[in-house]
Amino acid sequence: MAAETSTDALVATGVRTYVPNYAPKPVVFDHGEGARLWDIDGREYIDLGTGISVNSFGHRHPDLIAAVTGQAGRLLHTSNLYYVEPTVRLAEDLVDGTFAERVFFCNSGAEANEAAIKIVRRRAAEAGRGPEEREIITFEGSFHGRTLATVTATAQPKYHEGFEPMPGGFTYCPFNDPEALEAAISDRTCAVMLEPVQGEGGVTPSRQGFLRHVQDLCRRHDALLVLDEIQSGMGRTGKFFAYEWEPGVEPDVVTMAKALAGGLPMGAVLAGARAADALSVGTHGSTFGGNPVSAAAARVAVGLARSDDLLANVVRQGDAFRLFLNRINAELGLFRDVRGKGLMIGAELGEAHEGKAGALVDACQEEGVIVLVAGPSVLRLLPPLNIGDEDVRDATAGMERAFRAFAAS
Template sequence: MNRQPVERALFDDVMVPNYAPGAVIPVRGEGSRVWDQQGREFVDLAGGIAVTSLGHAHPGLVSALTEQAGKLWHLSNVLTNEPALRLARTLCELTFAERVFFANSGAEANEAAFKLARRYAWEHYGPEKNEIIAFRNSFHGRTLFTVSVGGQPKYLEGFEPAPGGIHHADFNDLASVEALVSDKTCAIVVEPIQGEGGIMPGDPEFLKGLRALCSKHNALLVFDEVQSGVGRTGHLYAYQMYGVTPDVLSTAKSLGGGFPVGAMLTTAKIAASLGVGTHGSTYGGNPLACAVAQKVIDTVSQPDILKGVKARAERLREGMMAIGKRYGVFSEVRGHGLLLGCVLTEAWAGRAKDFLAAGIDEGVMVLVAGANVVRLAPSLIIPEHDIDEALLRFERAVAKVCS
């Protein structure tokens, strides 16, 4: 076994340089606290980018994983397995869905959703009905198809030619969608809360308008709930908060609580278009992933947990707004539940990463959502005293940046 020291410099020697990780290397986590190689403690408001929905090393998730690890790790989809079937049944019981496809990530769940939308239209209306409408500043993953549907050209640069038939409208602007939609439209794809685009909530009437346009033009409404789903807003899925039911929904991130898993949810009629052999995933529906996700869903779907998300969110929102007011750094704190975006004032525009870096120095982990938004996506069960401690540390970080 190689016992040589593992330091940040090793990344530059052995890893593809598509990431630029910070100097800290965490080695242990418990709840909403993380410790690095030197034993320094951090309060985690980042949640692994909205992933560690029940914090680090949650006893229930550890138990579910180790119990399944002693039974069965992998089969492929030549055979099914009990954890996958149980999880699919649970997701159908708790949502609009009647059928589930499992994958390993949000990008894969979205890839399946977009392929399904085109295949469904091809089967029912013919090959001319293949156009997808998505939104500027959206994010749907890093595969060539999903990055093309995503509305941020910087992620597509150098990877063209992109798949065709994809158009982009302005988020929360129904008129811009009406100008693009036609009987050639097979799907409208939207994040109910734009994540990477700056934690921008969809207006209720806008999302209802998308539902009406899809129904009028026989197009599928696809909700990308990779970031907003699994309790993040205080509802199991954000569509339930908005009262707008999609035809297809993608979910990942918080679904596995840190274990890689994704899923596409839809109705039986629509799912029928993905017949045997039309799509697949070697690891999709992996027993380990599904056993962990089952425990996550069973826990997060409890009414007291969802109610607790809203209370914690209000505490965190109020704390960040107070810091923003004292130092003049935030114009607003937007979002729903524990998916919050602290929008920088004009005086601090473009400096979100400075606050992230200063936070690390002061022992608190946050995220950014673009250059102008500090993003918060902590554990859904983060203790109140951890929220308070994180706010104290982040205020020190803000003071440091502002000094």
């Protein structure tokens, strides 16, 4: 007998068989097109979540499909024992188009940050610094991944509970507080790592000038500046990298993942002059790193994310979403703050609705709009970067209905 494929049956099977570390919503998506998604019951949604900033160029982008199917028909995998053209070309694109001198490929954001941590420590070791002189400073509210080292870098205790003992050598500072960093950093610090716009922690942009301040302190103490652009990069804020909004910032290491391959798994560490040669043969690796199918997709995605038209659209539609949120908020008073950059947008619920961002997400889904949370009290929008006016109009109309129902409940 064929297995039942109704939503209820699939959800029940998922609930029974998945390790219960996620809490997926009881919806089964079937296909997408641009900014739209359809579930297996034929219901249409507007996708302002993009799989947490992965499907940044919309669903079923023809150039991505062509690159993926073309490469899948030639060669799926070879390992890093050999060269393959899509991966070599992608590395060339990234080195030629950014500050980087070299690139390391992996499969996810956590792996990219894990590799960055190893790079900065190894560089310090090569310079004769002992283990106690390889401290890494990160910031409260950050999110850098779920492996043991990256979750330790994630300065939010709720992610550590029950996983102790945590790896050592991490120090936490308040975000956007130059004096606190100045007090914490020393010659024992080998790197400072931060997101130019904190994502999971609540969509909090770094204040103008903060990145430069961090950079100056890093230079003073021979520490490397590591920017986690996993969520904020690939055009999400209206620049290829979010750090480009602040003049004069020259990172030593930048980590990428999420939208890098437009929907396929891929991570990358971009290493500038001070970091490029820290890893020698045998010091790090990943079987799937630089997979040619992901690399073929990433070449397309990187090209799309560099387009001036696309970046202008990000700024314009980001302003449209923020205008909508501020307008509706002036009437309903749901939010204490609407913030973000480009199409990385957060709206923090006020006191009366604290902790209820999940309920607001459900209300939006009822109205056919997929949105996200960033912590218990922040609604997060990460729409496709090429979203058009009609999709924005329909999405804001759906959200408005949802906000009114939520405010009245």
